[in-house]
Amino acid sequence: MSHKILLLPGDGIGPDIVAEAHKVLNALADSHGFAFDAETALIGGAATDAHGDPLPESTTRLAKDADAILFGAIGGPKWEQIERDLRPERGLLRIRSELELFANLRPALLFPELADASSLKPELVAGLDILILRELTGGIYFGSPREKLADRAYNTMPYSVAEVERIARRGFELARVRGKRLCSVDKANVLEVSELWRETVTALAGDYPDVELSHMYVDNAAMQLVRAPKQFDVLVTGNLFGDILSDIAAMLTGSIGMLPSASLNAQGRGLYEPVHGSAPDIAGKGIANPLATILSAAMMLRYSLGEGALADVVEQAVRQVLADGLRTADIAGGGQAVSTTEMGDAVANKVRAAAN
Numbered sequence: 470m471s472h473k474i475l476l477l478p479g480d481g482i483g484p485d486i487v488a489e490a491h492k493v494l495n496a497l498a499d500s501h502g503f504a505f506d507a508e509t510a511l512i513g514g515a516a517t518d519a520h521g522d523p524l525p526e527s528t529t530r531l532a533k534d535a536d537a538i539l540f541g542a543i544g545g546p547k548w549e550q551i552e553r554d555l556r557p558e559r560g561l562l563r564i565r566s567e568l569e570l571f572a573n574l575r576p577a578l579l580f581p582e583l584a585d586a587s588s589l590k591p592e593l594v595a596g597l598d599i600l601i602l603r604e605l606t607g608g609i610y611f612g613s614p615r616e617k618l619a620d621r622a623y624n625t626m627p628y629s630v631a632e633v634e635r636i637a638r639r640g641f642e643l644a645r646v647r648g649k650r651l652c653s654v655d656k657a658n659v660l661e662v663s664e665l666w667r668e669t670v671t672a673l674a675g676d677y678p679d680v681e682l683s684h685m686y687v688d689n690a691a692m693q694l695v696r697a698p699k700q701f702d703v704l705v706t707g708n709l710f711g712d713i714l715s716d717i718a719a720m721l722t723g724s725i726g727m728l729p730s731a732s733l734n735a736q737g738r739g740l741y742e743p744v745h746g747s748a749p750d751i752a753g754k755g756i757a758n759p760l761a762t763i764l765s766a767a768m769m770l771r772y773s774l775g776e777g778a779l780a781d782v783v784e785q786a787v788r789q790v791l792a793d794g795l796r797t798a799d800i801a802g803g804g805q806a807v808s809t810t811e812m813g814d815a816v817a818n819k820v821r822a823a824a825n
């Protein structure tokens with residue numbers, strides 16, 4: 470069976486880094502029999518320029534038809550002053566909601582070679598491998614009523630039992646195939662919505678006797694993430710808390726060019742993207758780090774395409790090029806300075822070599 474993959478390069482460094490991930494998928498096809506068809510479509514500022522819409526109907530159609538989507542990045546100074554609905558980020562928000570991508574997976578994994586890049590002491594982060602699971606389509610970012618008046622403003626933070634159950638089940642399932650520990654993060658000492666969240670997660674625990682469930686208040690979780698991050702395996706939380714905690718966790722690894730992410734729907738289809746943006750300051754210079762996008766492609770293989778063994782091959786190839794000392798400009802720690810395409814070539818070569 471051939472997997473249908475939609476490539477959405479976007480703006481800025483997006484086309485450069487997606488091209489390198491595509492190169493690695495091609496290497497898997499040549500050497501490991503990975504069968505896929507890739508189509509490319511416009512999103513973000515590039516789509517606004519070409520079609521007057523950051524998410525054209527033609528792109529949505531291809532996205533709904535694909536088994537998985539590999540996304541680069543969107544945005545840039547060129548589109549910052551235009552009407553809100555035409556701005557690049559509207560394209561990303563809309564595709565997330567069109568595809569009902571409610572589960573956002575943000576791993577924070579520190580490669581041993583890069584332990585010096587973290588703002589924390591190397592011994593606190595060496596070997597770090599945690600996963601933050603953020604609910605992405607509910608909570609305070611979408612709740613109503615919401616209003617801004619002259620002298621006050623308010624938002625609403627709703628969660629239904631069904632919404633909590635579907636993200637919590639994802640959390641238990643992910644913990645089950647990792648370290649078997651799930652920490653649910655809320656603010657149940659203050660918020661009613663968190664009380665319901667905690668009761669709902671607790672009620673599911675019986676279905677996953679092999680997973681150890683714990684609960685933590687969000688303020689403590691933020692503190693623990695910088696005090697002793699390795700205590701965690703999987704954290705599951707709502708949209709607002711997850712937004713903040715996942716950025717803290719990302720920074721523990723010190724290198725924005727290394728971090729992949731996935732956003733999945735109930736059927737396991739998903740959109741995979743690096744955590745970083747379109748980096749307009751280095752676009753077109755050939756120095757962007759493609760590894761976050763290549764690692765996003767590995768997540769795509771594992772979580773949407775059922776090709777976990779091939780995901781391992783790609784991740785191992787990334788580990789090897791780092792161990793060989795290859796470094797794009799954003800990664801600290803000496804080594805051999807390489808360009809975007811040289812890094813992609815090196816990973817693709819390791820992938821090919823793994824077949825021999």
Ligand code: NAD
Binds near residue numbers: 542544725744799
């Ligand atoms: P950014 O992540 O694009 O860049 C922050 C810094 O990190 C820059 O100095 C950049 O050069 C560097 N950087 C980022 N990715 C890198 C990589 N792969 N290799 C080497 N260095 C890298 O964030 P920003 O500057 O705040 O935003 C720039 C644009 O990106 C804005 O238009 C913003 O709206 C957009 N953005 C898009 C997304 C997305 O597409 N999901 C996410 C965040 C920001």
